[in-house]
Amino acid sequence: MPKELCDHCQEKIVVSFEEKIAGEVKRFCCNGCRTVYKILSENDLKDYYKIREGRSESISQANQKEARFKYLDDEEFKKKFLRSSEKVLQFSFYIEGVHCAACLWVLEKLPELNPNIISARLNMSTSTLSIEFNESANLSEIAVLITQLGYYPHPLLAEIDSVQLKKQETKRDVIRIAIAFFCMGNIMLFAVSNYLGAEPNLKIFFDIFSGILFLPILFYSSTPFFLSALGSIRSKQLSIDLPIALALIMGSVLSYYSLLIGQHHIYFDTLATLVFLILLSRFLLKASQQSSLTHENIYSFASQIPARKLEEGNAKETYARFIKINDYVEIHAGETIPIDGVITQGTSSTNNALITGEINPIEVKSGDQVFSGCINNSATLVVKATSTLEKSELGKALKQIEKGWQGKTSLMRLSDKITKYFVILQLLIAVITFIYFFYVVDFETAYLRALTLIIITCPCALGFTPPLTLTIALSKLAKNGILVKDERVLENINQCQDIFFDKTGTLTKGNFQIIKWESLSSREEEERLLYSLEENSKHPIAKSLRQFVIKQWNDQNKKLIPIQFKKIEEIPGKGISAINENGDIFEIKPFGSQSAQTSFSLSKNDQVLANIYLEDEIYPDAKAILEELRSRFNTYLLSGDNESVVKKVGTQLNFEPDKSFFSKTPQQKMEIIKSHPLSIMVGDGANDAVAINSALVGVAVSNSMDLSLRASHVYFNQNNSLQSLKKLIIVANETERIIKRNVSFSLIYNLAGVYLAIIGVITPLLAAILMPLSSFTVLASSLFTTKRMRNNT
Amino acid sequence: MDILFLTIPIALVLALIFLGVFISSVLKGQFEDLDTPAHRILLEEKSIKGKTNESEQP
CATH class of the missing domain: 3.40.50.1000 (HAD superfamily/HAD-like)
Structure with missing residues (x-):
């Protein structure tokens, strides 16, 4: 019979890798473990396995995570998030822990580990694993399998349709740009030949070809501008696309009319360049924003609140958002209450600090109302849901935060406003210019100058600088662990x-050293009691104490078995108290000592057992x-x-x-x-x-x-929070500077453009090149940020 | 220069073919993930089942 646990990592073996090392057959869960074991044993480093025995905490943590996937088998969940076609189901996970080609190798071998999996493809840049499997496979089994391989899968809970839509949109954008580029390139070839003085019959031939090549740009590549312009007219809201669409229509009407009657006002090259460059800069903007979507994903993991649903007496691991009204939920001590509901079983106390701001715990019993987001302090409760997560206070708060993500900052709103007024101003000036030159000179000059004006003053750069700069700042911060x-x-x-x-x-580091332990009874019993009381606390002092006790016991080769309590309660800032089976009350309480050390006492039924003094490192x-x-x-x-x-x-x-x-x-x-x-x-x-x-x-x-x-x-x-804070402040500072710099640049640029267009110094072609150039300048200015920001991130 | 009336349309048709190839590769999703295939090509196609002892020795 093979041993069940891998000799290296102690995980359960799914597929056994064997190797004879120093005369003994060892079994491993994966190739990586085998290699590590071999290297360690060949180099006489096998003490590693002895040394790590003491680290019992990390192993139990991995097991805790395991049961969280049962909800993946829920019919309703499947309906909502699984894509299916002819008995093949598809699903994607965000995989935590992907870093190298070996991960790619092992994750794409999933079909061999579970015959129900048809294919597994990993995208390393986004850490997403898409799997296809047949109907007899359980998604939860697959998730557990991935966990056993040493990765943690986060189900990607985006609605399938929206993901598909996004992908298709990107493809359409690329094709749009490709066609625009193809046509523009060829039109440019003809245009340059014409400018350099092609023979008259060749010139007509080139113009006709340009006209034909411009058709796909006008009717396919430019559709986004026309649609958005139409939309903005319908909703009576001005958008940047309105002047672009206007310029396109004015330009093409003039060009095709000139082509028909054989005049020389042909601007296919101008318009093609305009369309291509605007499409390209918008695509780049989108791409740079999407690459920073990762921290948004992280956020959505954080907002998933685990819940334990009771079904016919069995507890089932799921998430709060899948709990429906009248479902029963079990909440253990120390866990967050996932939904609003009424207690049907158990008495406990809850900490409502996050929801109400009330610090002191509130006693609750059967029949009382509890709220999601509160912490259940002392005993297991069964709660009947009275609302769904979406309608609960916490749900509303979470939604508010999620909205904040798409919401606009006041800088962004300001630039939106400026852009809007700018469009009005631009159109107004264009009309005035047209009327003025129509009466003073002639129709042709008036038409051309108005066209040039509209093209050169497109406030694209103005519109996209704030979102772009913010996105870049956010992704820089994320890379620095902020x-x-x-x-x-x-x-x-x-x-x-x-x-x-x-x-x-x-x-301070939060890494407490025990300076003095005033033992008033048996030291060993005190240590065990202290460990048991602090076992589930996340306070830095508790962590340091646990490490201290475990080290002491390991050094003496003793096994530490924590004491079980009937009820245990942690009050932030006040300590921990617990009651055991016999009704004895144990407490850890901080006390004000005269010395400059953190100190607290351990007591049983108000009788002090030990005083402990700790100090932290700055x-x-x-x-x-x-x-x-x-x-x-x-x-x-x-x-x-x-x-x-x-x-x-x-x-x-x-x-x-x-x-x-x-x-x-x-x-x-x-x-x-x-x-x-x-x-x-x-x-x-x-x-x-x-x-x-x-x-x-x-x-x-x-x-x-x-x-x-x-x-x-x-x-x-990151651990050094002061360093991070400094970076955050610098980046915030510089971001504002970049936005201001870009906005003022594009305003000055546009104003200069207006003047030059009115006096007729620049032609429509020059305008079409200069306008997107300003967008690129702003794009570059945002990407290169400032020296101070580069030095600090 | 009359040959241009023939060569330019031919050049355009050729270019159109490349445009078509590009569009079809976009539609097939070849540009969706630019990182992973570079790694994938280096990995063995061999099955991990039935391959246990000393399989890595040259």
């Missing part, structure tokens, strides 16, 4: 005057970066810790005494933030969530708790 959930942050940050820092994890570059920030911002220290700890860190980092706040409850933190409306709040813990949410710009640093992550506008993925 995820911006709301674009408006980039604008709001420039108005901010105050920065509030939470101490732990922001200015980031080495914190001081320098803070000094830099102080030239523009007022910096404040806002902590829940006691006075002496905060004062110590405050003095080390030069915070003025009246700008260091200590012993603040989450509620007080929020009130302080609210009294400084133009502020940035940087924090990590659950006790910062409300404050983060009420700040103009709320930042959650890496390793943040779920709660503050949801509440924040920006999330730092």
Whole structure:
């Protein structure tokens, strides 16, 4: 019988890879594991396997993730998200953990691991895996299989139609541009020959060919302009496409009429260039925006709230958005309540901080109403859904945030407004020019000058500079591990005057060292108790303590079995309390000590068992970066810790005494933030969530708790949060500068164009080349950003 | 220069053929993923089943 677990990674073996190493047959789950094992054993590095035994946490984490895919087999889910044709079903996953050709190799071998899978194709640039499978395969099995290979699949829950539509749209755009380019190129050849003085009969021949080649551009490539212009006339809203469509119609009427009566006003080359260049610049804009869609995807993962649905007594893993009214949902202690509903079983307490701002837990019992987004603190509850996620408070809030993604910043709105007025002005000037020259000179001059004017003043650059610049800034930030959930942050940050820092994890590493352990009973029992109480807490102190205890026990080769409690409750900023089977109450409580250390006591039934003192390490570059920030911002220290700890860190980092706040409850933190409306709040813990949410710009640093992550506008993925904050501020600053630079450039450009067109210095052809050139200048200016931004990202 | 009346249409027809080829490759989705095929070509087509011991030795 083969062993079930891989000798390298301890995962379950799906397909066994065997190899005789040092006389023993070893089994592996994949080629990679086999190679690693071989390298380690050949180089006498097999101690690796002994050393990592202590790391029990990471292995259990992987198992926790496994059951989350059951909902993929739901009929309703299949109907909505699976594409099917003749017994073949198609589905796509976003795969977390794809990095090299080996990943490609193993993921595309899926059909050999599960015979029901027909094909698997991985797109490495987007990390999407599209699979085709027949009806007898379960999607959840496939997802589990991918997990076993060491990747984490996120089902791509976009509606199939919209994905298809987007793809087809891109294809159509490319074809449109290709045809425009083909025709333009040939028309240009003829035009150049004509300009250089082709023979009269050849010239007519060339003009006729140009006229024919222009037809596909007019009737196929330019359709987007005409459609959008028509739409804008119908909705009585001016758009940039209106003057373009007008120029096209004016130009082609003139050119075809001249061709018929044998005159020389033929501008097919002008119009073809215009269409091609505008189409191209719009396509590039779209492409640069779509490549940064990835952080939007990440956001949509974050907004998926897991839920456990009860069906005929069995719990089924799913997501909140699939819960319908009157479904029963089970919520364990420490989990987020996924939907609004009424409790039918169990008593517990809930933490409503994110929804209501109320910090203290609220006792709830059978028959009480609970709300999605609240945290279930102490015991398992069964809740009957009274509304769907979409209609719940949290759902509305999430929708608001999602809307924010498509919403416009005020800079964008401003440029939209300018563009609109600009179009009115442009058309008005064109009409005035036409009338003036019609009376003063003749119809021909009037027509030509108006045409030139319209072409050269197209405010394309004006229209697309803000979205483009913002998109580039966002993707630069994302590459630096700064995820911006709301674009408006980039604008709001420039108005901010105050920065509030939470101490732990922001200015300090959140990596606590235990300095003193005053043991008042059995040390071993204390350690075990401490570990059990802190086991599920995400607070940095809890993490450090767990690591400390595990290391102690491993060093002594003892196995740590956590104590089971009947009820366990964590109150942000106040500690943890638990009750065991015998009704004994255990508590971890911070206490204000005179020394400059974080300290807390461990007690059983109000009798202190141990006092523990910890100290945190300050980031080495914190001081320098803070000094830099102080030239523009007022910096404040806002902590829940006691006075002496905060004062110590405050003095080390030069915070003025009246700008260091200590012993603040989450509620007080929020009130302080609210009294400084133009502020940035940087924090990590659950006790910062409300404050983060009420700040103009709320930042959650890496390793943040779920709660503050949801509440924040920006999330730092990288450990050094001060460095990230500095980058964020610089990028925001520079983004605004680039937008202003581009908008003023295109305004000046257009005004100069108006003047030159009216006095008749430039011809329509020159205008057609100059106009898109301005778009490209702006595009380039946005892409190259500024020196300061390049140096800092 | 009368030959131009013949060669230019021929050149156009040739160019049209290339345009057609390009359009058909766009429609078939050949430009959708420009990264992966470069890696895929380097990988073995061999099945991983039945290939366990010492299969990598030259």
